[in-house]
């Protein structure tokens with residue numbers, strides 16, 4: 001069944017949606033994106049995603065074609081038009097269309113594209129069984145705090161994982177884990193929850209921020225600091241967070257089991273807390 005998608009002010013069937021070959025998103029990966037989850041037909045942490053989008057745009061001196069409230073209206077309209085109850089909304093803004101030139105064009109109109117993707121978020125095999133990760137060097141650019149559409153290296157990481165019979169990859173820089181290819185990385189050691197501190201080296205995950213808050217509210221001990229691959233391998237538990245996977249246990253790193261090799265109690269509890277809170281707060 002064809003979806004209704006949004007392109008620059010118009011809702012239309014996906015087959016009819018078009019973006020110019022001169023779009024800078026296509027030519028230079030000159031664009032940013034967000035993925036917002038939908039639970040029970042409502043948006044999860046919309047304000048968090050909108051705030052990060054505004055920051056990504058401003059770091060790249062890019063204009064937004066619409067304000068936050070209009071953006072919310074478009075998200076809701078897409079949910080309604082597609083009858084989406086559970087899944088994601090993908091949003092991409094590029095600098096727009098101009099003759100090919102490295103310098104940013106003056107006066108280009110940004111391109112805004114949005115579409116829905118229906119997929120189960122709560123009931124997932126990965127959440128029940130955990131995922132297996134491999135480690136790879138982090139060879140991305142150094143502004144990982146900006147959510148740009150240049151995702152080739154993470155795609156290569158996912159393919160390396162697939163070829164190794166694993167589910168995903170954790171990226172490592174100078175022995176320390178930065179993050180997963182499309183998620184933030186966490187470990188649990190002696191009852192303490194550890195995730196890397198915010199900097200330009202990782203994406204400031206919206207799910208990460210919510211889980212940090214929920215863990216603190218539940219009186220769990222959390223440390224925001226770098227952890228090494230060796231420390232992760234010796235951890236009692238590991239897990240990842242992202243808008244589309246919520247909290248998902250990691251049960252194997254580079255072929256060796258994490259803890260007893262099954263999803264741990266901290267990851268399970270945080271997943272439950274996260275889902276309960278987001279269900280209640282979704283708009």
Ligand code: PMP
Pocket residue numbers: 035179180181182183184202203204205206207208241242243244
């Ligand atoms: N790190 C990277 C590299 C990502 O691509 C993502 C997901 N887009 C995340 C972390 C998690 O961010 P969020 O919780 O906002 O989805």
